[in-house]
Amino acid sequence: MHHVASHTPLAGTHAVVVNWRDLEHSLAGGSERYAWEYATALRAAGARVEFITARDRGQRRHDLRDGIEVHRGGGAFGFYAFAACSLLKRRRTLDVVIDPECGIPSFSPLYVRRSTAVVLVVHHVHQEQFTTYFPTPLARLGQWLERVAMRRVYRRRRTVAVSESTRDEMFTQLDWDSPVSIIGNGTAAPLVAAGESDPASAEAFLAKDPDRLLVLGRLVPHKRVDLVLRAMHALRHERPGLHLDVCGKGPQLDRLRWIAADLDLADRVTFHGYVAESTKQALLRRAALHVCASDIEGWGQVVIEAAGYGIPTVARDVPGLRDSIRDGETGWLVPDSDDLAVVQTRLTDAIRSALDDLEAPRRRRLAFEASTTWAAGFSWSRMHHEAVELVVDERQALRGVPRHAPSVSLPASVTAAPAVTAATTER
Known part of the structure; x- marks a missing residue:
């Protein structure tokens, strides 16, 4: 034009x-x-x-x-x-x-x-x-x-x-x-440069907790936050320090709280509901990995928002999410299936693999730089x-x-x- x-x-x-x-x-x-x-x-x-x-x-x-x-x-x-x-x-x-x-x-x-x-x-x-x-x-x-x-x-x-x-x-x-x-x-990505020499970048990178997961967005059925909770349950013994922050509200909130309690995750999952922008930013600064298990999206708005804070995303390889994630660079796409049990297994394996990868500071730095660079273009x-x-x-x-x-x-x-x-x- x-x-x-x-x-x-x-x-x-x-x-x-x-x-x-x-x-x-x-x-x-x-x-x-x-x-x-x-x-x-x-x-x-x-x-x-x-x-x-x-x-x-x-x-x-x-x-x-x-x-x-x-x-x-x-x-x-x-x-x-x-x-x-x-x-x-x-x-x-x-x-x-x-x-x-x-x-x-x-x-x-x-x-x-x-x-x-x-x-x-x-x-x-x-x-x-x-x-x-x-x-x-x-x-x-x-x-x-x-x-x-x-x-x-x-x-x-x-x-x-x-x-x-x-x-x-x-x-x-x-x-x-x-x-x-x-x-x-x-996206309203923060002005954090990706270079290692930038003080703001170094400070943001050091604030990351390798055992902190984050889910952002509305709590509605097709977002499939329940799959993330079940992945947390499957990983509870392997990673005893793993914690999930769920940031958002919606009609599924009570059901998701019930599932978390039923899976004995009360001390591992925090449902923040609707939060002020300052609280959301604090959660974004701390998290090392974002998870999006949605059935479909038009565009991964929350994926790009997380990327702006140097957070890669594990997500299903579905429309919208495959557009907003550079697979293997700013996150990992999980092969999808019509069988939710298969999706559940694949999602859990992908979260485990991503967390193992992000334990290494050098790998975490590469993911941080790739994500912030990607988000800066939107x-x-x-x-x-x-x-x-x-x-x-x-x-x-x-x-x-x-x-x-x-x-x-x-x-x-x-x-x-x-x-x-x-x-x-x-x-």
């Missing part, structure tokens, strides 16, 4: 971001961060921005945050009617709609003018997740809406995926037949620039200027991270 010439290329533009949840929602995660960053980018480019979202318990109907007007209404399902009414009310003045798909999008093209630029953002394909969360009739409806209705409604609208895996899933699972651009996530400022460019390009296309080819955004560090081979016996 061409470079945006002005700092306010969207001055005088009215934009709306329609997202199922906002950052203050109790179930907010990486997709909410992405939606808010898109809103922030449009605001910085001069647009008047409104954020249309569901209303969680205790949330106000209207807020003003960072110059962005937040309007909340409806719950998990009522939100879609609220979004439709909100778009229809703004139809005459609306220039841009950013429409992230959180399983089911808002189908915004049905409620806005043809001259309104619409950008569909897809984090990952939810076909299998519908069967995990809903009874069969509702799951089949959700699958049809994502696989058939979404493709038809957004056929002539700009589409963005957050990773190569997501784009591949769209083509293979949804039979998507329109071009798909890629705009990756950013900035929100880069995402902001590409997000605004795409909107400007789409608005020009609606005026008859040919669109630019869909882009694939890769950070500069994609070839820069030093290699960390698989587990070794070196000490």
Whole structure:
């Protein structure tokens, strides 16, 4: 894409971001961060921005945050009617709609003018997740809406995926037949240089505890935190000092606490719930290894966040996670299987191997340097620039200027991270 010439290329533009949840929602995660960053980018480019979202318990109907007007209404399902009414009310003045798909999008093209630029953002394909969360009739409806209705409604609208895996899933699972651009996530990685001579790097490296594991993110079924707990149980005699910090909240919290108690892990696992940023940073500075056992991700946001603190990740080799981990360098990918018992064994073996590897200071240093270098390439400022460019390009296309080819955004560090081979016996 061409470079945006002005700092306010969207001055005088009215934009709306329609997202199922906002950052203050109790179930907010990486997709909410992405939606808010898109809103922030449009605001910085001069647009008047409104954020249309569901209303969680205790949330106000209207807020003003960072110059962005937040309007909340409806719950998990009522939100879609609220979004439709909100778009229809703004139809005459609306220039841009950013429409992230959180399983089911808002189908915004049905409620806005043809001259309104619409950008569909897809984090990952939810076909299998519908069967995990809903009874069969509702799951089949959700699958049809994502696989058939979404493709038809957004056929002539700009589409963005957050990773190569997501784009591949769209083509293979949804039979998507329109071009798909890629705009990756950013991260608020700390400014820690990877070089051994840098004092901040040396201090951060020395703070690592080789027996400290970390899980970051929402506690929902498809994150499979229970697999990590069972791995802790399997390793309890081999590594008596091993401890797991679980940082996040969600509907699975009580169940996971019960599993930990049942596995006699009460003194080995700490469930921190939702934590302040300072507490999360302290946990990130201490941990030596991050584990992500999710069934699927659009992009490993927590993986990159951990990498920014020099923490490699053990994760299943599934969409999204394979995009955010350089296998053998910034972490280790575990071959996946439809049999969860097989996944459990492989995940436990991979955690054991990674911990053995990271016991050696030299190996830990290589993982630290590779991870921080990798994370440094994923900035929100880069995402902001590409997000605004795409909107400007789409608005020009609606005026008859040919669109630019869909882009694939890769950070500069994609070839820069030093290699960390698989587990070794070196000490």
